[in-house]
Amino acid sequence: MDEKALIELVADILQVDASQVALDDDLKDAGWDSLANVEFIANVDETVGVTVDADELSNAATVRDLHALVSAGSTDAA
Numbered sequence: 001m002d003e004k005a006l007i008e009l010v011a012d013i014l015q016v017d018a019s020q021v022a023l024d025d026d027l028k029d030a031g032w033d034s035l036a037n038v039e040f041i042a043n044v045d046e047t048v049g050v051t052v053d054a055d056e057l058s059n060a061a062t063v064r065d066l067h068a069l070v071s072a073g074s075t076d077a078a
Contacts, residue, residue, distance in 0.1 A: 001044065003023060007023070007063065009047075027065075041054065
């Protein structure tokens with residue numbers, strides 16, 4: 001999943017415009033919560049076939065961290 005698609009996904013989950021989301025945004029400040037985690041895991045699995053580990057996701061602090069999780073998962077799947 002490229003950065004643009006990830007930002008669009010995060011914006012959709014947070015119900016904001018994608019222009020309001022940047023890679024270095026703090027997830028907690030943006031309103032990210034456990035429901036967002038569940039939605040993120042489901043969407044990433046469905047759209048790119050990557051299984052994100054919930055424990056690793058709970059340690060993500062920024063949008064960039066989410067991108068790293070998805071990128072690591074797609075590397076493992078290849």
